[in-house]
Amino acid sequence: MVRAAILPAVGSPLEIDGIDIPEPGPGQVRVRLSAAGVCHSDLSLTNGTMRVPVPAVLGHEGAGTVVSVGENVTHVAPGDGVVLNWAPSCGACHACALGEVWLCANALSGAGDVYAKRASDGTDLHPGLNVAAFAEETVVAANCVLPVPDGIPLTDAALLGCAVLTGYGAVHHSARVREGETVAVFGAGGVGLATLQAARIAGASTIVAVDVSPDKEELARAAGATEFVVASENTAREIRSLTGKQGVDVAVECVGRAVTIRTAWESTRRGGRTTVVGIGGKDQQVTFNALEIFHFGRTLAGCVYGNSNPAEDLPVLAEHVRAGRLDLGMMVTEHIGLEDIPAAFDNMIAGKGGRALVVF
Template identity: 40%
Template structure:
């Protein structure tokens, strides 16, 4: 199969012929149809986050099951599926208490092959390291069955793929992590694919005011399609003060969707008392967030993180698809461009350059 291989950080991906193993126990081989290019891929491509090389990036994918290994019960050949980078074991403390999204952070070996087993991916005799349990910048993926959710076969694949990361991260953080209440006020810092999804989720949840915050006026215009009611560009003044002026003291909920120290701290400071700030963006390793300690006590403001929207993806994905069918989840407006496998490096560069017209670029396979 063809795949885009990362061999050196911040260099063009190499389009290569790569071999993929047959499915073993609880493994599923999927022929991919669409893969979103996510900003998280950029962080690993440019070296901001370390990963063993060589590897195949990509993690936001949808396709059709080609073959299943022994003991697989979740999907069958011919199923249309969406993948996720946060699989679950179903038996650990986190899964049993309803927090499946963090299972993979402590049980990672369960979803990968042992070191002495044949690798899932290889080029000649060279092992390729699997990225986030998936490695989706390729024509096929071989994954643990608990990375997949079967979906309605009528769902368009390019929009279905987006649900697997950007959409569930944004919408899920609103629904599950923050539990936004109808009539409340919301601020979303950063209007890329995840931020736009958070805005969309806040609109579905019934927030009365949704403030979109971004340095790009183009992205602020996009945010209106997803449900934003107010717009703040930090170029026009302190975003904290702008938000407080718009809301009479601050928002009930804020979401940081960029991954910077400054914007994470701003998202906390724009809260009203007892407000909740949820950090969604990928804060680089070694970076600490500082907030006034006395405010945590006196105002009862809360600062929390959410990985992959605190998802329960086999429940969430079908529900999100239903919201899309109803016209309430605006996946059509998220797709900025459709590209081939050889266009991935350019797509990553577009995201790194923060081009204002880019929400999600999607790799399409025939």
């Protein structure tokens, strides 16, 4: 039996309880978690913005050590450090055939499975976003683990599984920021801090961080922001004033709110690019008129998992870490236990801090 944070029903508080996990079957891997990041997507699962079969063990941004493997697993072995990949591509669907593995139609096919039982009453449990990282140990499909690159501590490696892949990919794969371009990043939480660092790595000349909390300025500047703007109804105007009244070349929205997406769009120059990373609900309706779409010639694009291929991108990210260009530790503003996840959700809603990291 191991401890886990269980979501009994959508809209219900998490419950810390023991769960019984089976030994890995063919094509499965059992992992002892070292750390798991608390991501906004986990919050979206608890409140129904995103769907999850319940009861479930959430958590999808994690890293740990392989305890045991089932038959036919050859790319990892007991004792290996691994990063959890919550959205493994199948390699066979239409999106995968196009090379767009981040849009794989079967990436979450295992999320509806029963993978464990609640120790207290035998209730079947589902793995939230495939990997159920809010637990001391988990059992996942073999394609849900990737070897931790050399030189990356396991606790830091947890962030690579979502926040860093998403933020780095938004800049380098989706928006394709070029050296010397100007960038605005909306939201300075975990993904936003990774995005700011990615913009700095890309060689952006001006990097504007936008957040509702003025307390985020020091953290944002440490990640690479050259300017900081407290979000208001004048945000787009302030950003244009910082860029010769033109607007930024690229805006990356990491919040998932209609007003923020609209402001990000308005903050870019004519011909600018806006990449939306934040996950919003169906009630968040963004409106544009036909004339402005023509006149401004801007591009608005969604971004899933940073448009990344984790197997290819993890070694690239690791090289940035080893070279000192990417600081994983600075993104973490609190280390917590499983029982502290609800408070981390509250801080997220209030716009406080960067990434909260569950350390086992």
